[in-house]
Amino acid sequence: MDGASPFGPATLAAPVVIVPGLGGSGEGHWQTLWERAHPRAIRIRPASWDAPDVQDWIAAVDRSVRAHAEPPLIVAHSLGTIATMAWALDHPGRARAALLVAPPDAARPGAPPVIRAFAAVQPAPLRMPVAVVASENDPYAGLDHSREVARRLGCEPIVPGALGHLNADSSLGEWSEGAALLEHLARASAA
Numbered sequence: 001m002d003g004a005s006p007f008g009p010a011t012l013a014a015p016v017v018i019v020p021g022l023g024g025s026g027e028g029h030w031q032t033l034w035e036r037a038h039p040r041a042i043r044i045r046p047a048s049w050d051a052p053d054v055q056d057w058i059a060a061v062d063r064s065v066r067a068h069a070e071p072p073l074i075v076a077h078s079l080g081t082i083a084t085m086a087w088a089l090d091h092p093g094r095a096r097a098a099l100l101v102a103p104p105d106a107a108r109p110g111a112p113p114v115i116r117a118f119a120a121v122q123p124a125p126l127r128m129p130v131a132v133v134a135s136e137n138d139p140y141a142g143l144d145h146s147r148e149v150a151r152r153l154g155c156e157p158i159v160p161g162a163l164g165h166l167n168a169d170s171s172l173g174e175w176s177e178g179a180a181l182l183e184h185l186a187r188a189s190a191a
Contacts, residue, residue, distance in 0.1 A: 005038075007037065007038060008180070008187075010187045011038070011183045011186045012039075014040070014190075015040040015041075015042070015069075015071075015073070016074075017041075017044065017064045017068070018043040019043075019077070019080030019084050020078070021077045021078025021080045021102075022052060024049035025167070025168075029077075029167055029168040030172045030173065031075065031077055034075065037174065042068070044064045044080070046059075052079060052114060054086065054117045054121065057079075058083050061074070061087040062091065065087075065095060071096045072095055073097050073182060073185060073186055074095050074098040075182060076098060076100050076101065078101070078102050078165065078167070079115055081100040081104075082103065082121045083121075085121055085123055086121040088127075088128065089126065092127040093128075096185075096186070096190075097128050097130065097185035097188065098126065098130050098131075099131050099178070099181060099182050100133070100153075101132075102134060102135065102140070102146075102165050103123075103132060103134070103146055104118075104141050105119075105140065105142065108140070122152070123149045123152035124153070126153060129189050131184070131185055132146060132149055132150035132155055133166065133178065134147070134149075134150075134157050134158070134159055134166075135160070135163040135164055135165065135166050136161060136163075137162040138164065139164065
């Protein structure tokens, strides 16, 4: 990054919880860059990034949210979107908004057995502003799956094009478009 924050004023004024997916979002991932750039960002700390347990991940989201004195914005990617949805359904009003990026299809043929338990979580309307961002060519979820997740959450999916899994391999850098979406959510949640 060039030293300039990718965030708008509403995002900078709010605490942020980062919820990565399987593997934990490495060094070049936009979530890691955002965590470093935001002064009040906390990344969840589950027992394992590589052998995820759905209940442990939900508890990790809860611990990170409770670490903030005020309801945070949640920024989730991939498997973290499922943990975030499950947590939010049981804790209405505890977060301001959620940016859910690249929700995977944990029940798809060929899905790693380690994530299959996450398929039991069913999307339902959350009592906060939500945005679902999906790629046209995500290898871990067809666009129809992502559209259905968004529909069940009560929003329209945002589809920025064919960008793979919207991760470090997608060459998004600090992903200024995503930061603009987060700013929109931050403003909507403050209204």
